[in-house]
Amino acid sequence: MTTSAVGEPGIPPMPERTPKALREAIAQHAPKLLPDFDAHWKRYVADAYDISTVPAFMARWWGEYAIARDPQLDAHVTGLEHRAAHECADPAEAKALLEEASNIRHMAARARRAA
Template identity: 55%
Template sequence: MTSAPKPSGVPPMPERNTKALRAAIAQHTPQLLADYDRHWDAAIGQPRYTAPVPAFLARWWTEFALARDPDLDRHVRELEERAADAATNDQALQLLTQAAHLRREAAKVEPGQ
């Protein structure tokens, strides 16, 4: 995913920081914004947390990287849904492995890609 060109119409990834990511989510995938803000308030807005920003950013970077490409997002979610309904553990594992691979690749996308 890092070397392949993004599909036409897929917005580029923002700068890798929470402010730019939130703005990109608000503009391009507003359906994620309420969850993003809830997660921010729960994880970051609490004084008892010391440094969860890297984990927060990693999670939401991947979520946006998928959601900005509706076909890719749909494919990953279908794999996960099929795994939930799989008849055997082997089938479920195979489907979840495919979904996890796509999520890992999405996490590698760089700003501007």
């Protein structure tokens, strides 16, 4: 499974790659992420007085939003992680499920904004 194509019906586009634009997109299309986004921003960026943390912050939340904006993809990743944590008796199967979820998260973090 891959991240949704740009312009796919029903899937919001990726915003401009700035903290402000990403926050606005999260607030509009994935509000369940907003409390964690704001808490993370406050703890690691705003109160740190150190802009060197911004790229790592953006990488994490860019990927989180890229998945959350697509309900089917979000449910798939959540399902993989849930199955690995709660339903697998076989460690190899759990590892494979987590690797699939991780691969999806890595692809999502590389999502591009529409031109």
